[in-house]
Amino acid sequence: MYNKINSRGQVGETLTWIIATVIILVLVLFFIFGASLLASTKSISSEFRPSLSLTGHFIGTDPFLKKSLFTYVTLPSESKKIILDREFQRLLSQEGFAIDFNETKKEIILRYNRR
């Protein structure tokens, strides 16, 4: 009688350990799968910033916008400036710029006038 009760207890304890092992295995597999999913998202894209202290105005990096704005301020013809302004607005509404357009424009005009 004593032996029977004892063996039933042992079976119960073994089952507990087996279930615990299965849970640990499932958890480990889940985290490995999660790690592989996260690994596939590793990418340095357009959101990459050269410096963490970068702010959204002139100091930022959009060399293409700066080139265009420099062209804009050096243009002698007012009619061409109007055309360019229209193009800037189109670009701004379509894809936007990496840095603040108005701030950068002001800064470039200021720098150009100081020359």
Place this chain on the structure above:
Amino acid sequence: MKLQNKRGDKILSVYWFAILVIVAVGVVLMVNTFYGKGYDVREVEARILAEKVADCVYFGGESNSLLLTPQGTFREDFKDNFLSFCTLNFDPGKEFVRPEYYVEVNFFPDTNLRRSSFVLSEGNLNWKPDCEEKVADRSKLATCVEKEFFMNAPGGAVYLVKILSIVGKVQENV
């Protein structure tokens, strides 16, 4: 009775050791899968290439004198020496291997922003169709970056310069 107890302890120690090994292997696998995968830097690479080309064509408010004559006409020999004039090197360094890069520069006059008046292109043109593909997973396709800016040319003309920069590197980066 005491002997039986000892055997049970032994089995339990082996079990704990097995669990420890499983968890350790799991952690190693997790770290390996995450850090073992390379970063896809092709977009940044393509952007840097576009910036380099833009600086070569137009820098400090002045267009490259090797590209445009003082009268404002394009020099045809710039097309043939585009890479050397812009100090670019697309050579993969191996024989029978095509370059992983492609660059195309279109110059649109302000009078007609739809028709390009001068085109510069260099590199592996086979990457270009990849840019048209509209799929979510682009890891097996080339990365394309298109940038544009306005350029002052001698003679008072203004050009819209569109740069298409493509980086293949499908095997290396992904």
